[in-house]
Amino acid sequence: MTKKTHRRWPRVVGWTAGVLSAMAIGGTVWWQSQLNAIRHLTVRQTDIATVFIPGYNSNSWTFSPMIQRFDRYGIATDAMTINVSANGHLAITRRAALNQRNPLINIIFADARNPEKQTTQLHRIMTKLYTDYGVHQINLVGHSMGGFLATRYITQPPTAQQPAVVRFVNIASGGARADSDLADFPKNIAVLAIGGNIWGTRSDWQVPLASVQHFAKTIPQAKLITITGSPLTAYHSALHQNPQVDRDIAQFLFH
Template sequence: MRHKQRKRHHWLWKTLLGLFLLAGGGYWLWWQIGSRPIHARTYRNTHVVTVFVPGYASNSLTFGPMVSRFQKDRATNQVTTINVSATGKRTVTGAKRYDGKNPLINVVFADAKSPIKETQQLTALLHWLRTEHRVTKINLVGHSMGSNLSFRYLTTKHTDAQPQVIKYVLLASEFYRDPATQLAQFPKSVKTLIIGGQIFGAKGDWAVSLAGVKRYEQALKTAGISTSLYIYRGTPIGAYHSSLHQNPYVDAKILQFLFA
């Protein structure tokens, strides 16, 4: 009896190991195929600083891996992480200058559940970049609530010196109220890319609806803003709300939009 139980347990562990290896191999193949266009491309030097704005309850892992991948693929040669404390103090790690090839700044908010405070801190940070580091042009890349923070920044009239926003990437975000009033203040020169996810059989990425993402696109187009839309459809590994910024197909779309 014990011998049969041991054989059954041994068979079960072998099966689980086989499934794990199969899943790992499938993930590796998916990543390699998705990364192929990135590795094959060269990127122009825009000198525009790209600022990554994470979402609700985020941390350095939201955009940190993406920024590292972009550096590895030679889309940039300057990467900086700026941690903003709850009181607004900035701690800068990585590059201290922003004059290289497509400089990237990964912003990390300590108080990542306070959108009004984060918008104020983002505004102060961009003013600091403009006045202290002579950053005159930026791109904004936001995930989820980070896209909404960036949108609020873009549709607010600023009284202090701010960089000019050239391009704006909205990743896994949607409007939660009528945006007509805000969109009247949106700079018409800004080019936008909207990215959403749809898990097979679901209505979106399990956090943001596909219909909401498309409403976002339509609202921007109606306001006369240059907009393109990309929907990644697949398994939760790539299409889930928090998986979209760890997705080589999404990487490729962002890189092409910003630097191709």
């Protein structure tokens, strides 16, 4: 290494560190500004549990951050996590009562690439919530394939020992493979559909906005919200990490 190169190296390191530091500060400021959407949000507190159903190849980080934000700002309560093993065993962690303060239930599937298996597991979960925990009414929040799983549960009438659905939030999902799958969708369930539109491309870069719009049009009582912005706010997986989406969901579920 020449003396000239040796002298230049500390400058490069210092410049890089400065840029990274500025980016980190800028990102923190931007995120804090995003949180203003829910930081002082006031909603009605009910005893209806909200069940979160993640999408294809999901993990604990799909809905955990949203649930934690709801809990942190007093919007709802992080009440229960249900980890479903590949063979269907349910490991349930309960942190709060399920009959007050907008209780939230997060489902995490170990095998998140098998919708047929997940459909069966979801029905088992619902029966357990009803019989063992006294959960007789629920809201559903589904992302991507989770929206399909939620729609399947809704359109296949629950047994006498499964919770009835009051409200349904369908994020970044067409909700069903065909319109015929929606023919039996109950008209008494309030529905909110949320789609992403990155930079006017009419897509969240995973699901076309037209698919979400079609779902909302097919369900007469459905309300549609389009999130238009950059990939940071409107990308398929960014939608459930966006505090503005948090606000829309909270105002819909807990109004």
